[in-house]
Amino acid sequence: MVNAAGKFGPYNLPGPAPTTSVTGVGQVRALPFGGQSGSDLVRSRIALRVRLGSVRPGERLPDAGVLAEELRIGEITVRRALEGMCQDGLLDRRRGRTGGTFVAQDWDTVVALMHDAEEAAALDAFHLLLECGLVAHGSGEVPAERLDGLRALVEEMERPEDPARMAELETRFHLDLAEALGGPGIREFAADLLGRLCLLTPAPQSEVVRAQNSCHAELLRELGRGATDPAVQAVKAHQRSRHR
Incomplete structure (x- = not known):
């Protein structure tokens, strides 16, 4: 899991960018978070x-x-x-x-006016790494009832047409996924990532969220049956659908 310094991760630490580890994917150095004030x-x-x-x-x-x-x-x-x-x-x-x-x-x-494709790509890549690590670590070990709230979000994302509501549910899904697989501290770390991305990338369009939501549903199915590789592939497919 992420080795975060304090509740909100490694902020204002002196010296080089801190090392953050994600169980199942080894060590990552010089994260995009390095030096966030x-x-x-x-x-x-x-x-x-x-x-x-x-x-x-x-x-x-x-x-x-x-x-x-x-x-x-x-x-x-x-x-x-x-x-x-x-x-x-x-x-x-x-x-x-x-x-x-x-x-x-x-x-x-x-x-x-603040969108920054380069920085957003770095943060997006790290978010993918984080979720793949959490999925690999938690696959087959997550109680079914812990995924019920995520399943409810998947169902709700099939209904609204309002783009702002769709973007809200998409973001909420990833926050709740982080908590379900890694606990409240990892949710806080994911919140730092997603909050920065909210300032760097436009909110996803409704049709994009619907495509991503099929990946959400597939991820939950594979997590429920403990199929690690298909679950990780669903996370990767989610990111690909965002960039089509």
Whole structure:
């Protein structure tokens, strides 16, 4: 599994990029996460909240102190990160009794200007490596009831037409998969990856999510019967469907 330093992984560690191990796939050095700052963490976690629909464009974010406690980083770091996001146009700062920090109404338009194909490809490749390692490690050992919530997400993804809802369910599936196979700490690590990807890649279109969802269903079938190689192949097919 991932050897993360603290709850949210290896941030602000001095020296060379830390080594992270994924059971079943050996050692990985110089990860895309190397050197992620607390400010970057704030940005990625807010982006993940927007993707998951827990906060929407035009809505108010929790106070800086609340975010600092949730992320276990300094409040000053959070305030600086929020200020930077305001300068980038991702957030709006409003004064007065009903003021605070709000997600910008044109969040999607601003995020589209930040897309970085090269960095996204590196993060995407590491996410694939992480999921393949977790699947190989957990195949045949995951209690059937632990996959019930994932099966429910697969069924739900067959119904909605709203692209934002489809993208939310797709992201939620991968967070829940990380927890089912690796526990809460691995879910946090996956959240760091997926949050960064939310700022670097456009939200998937509904037809892409539907193609990916067939891979989700195949993965759960193979995990349920303990078939490691087909389960890993389903993870790889999921990534290929994203890039068609």
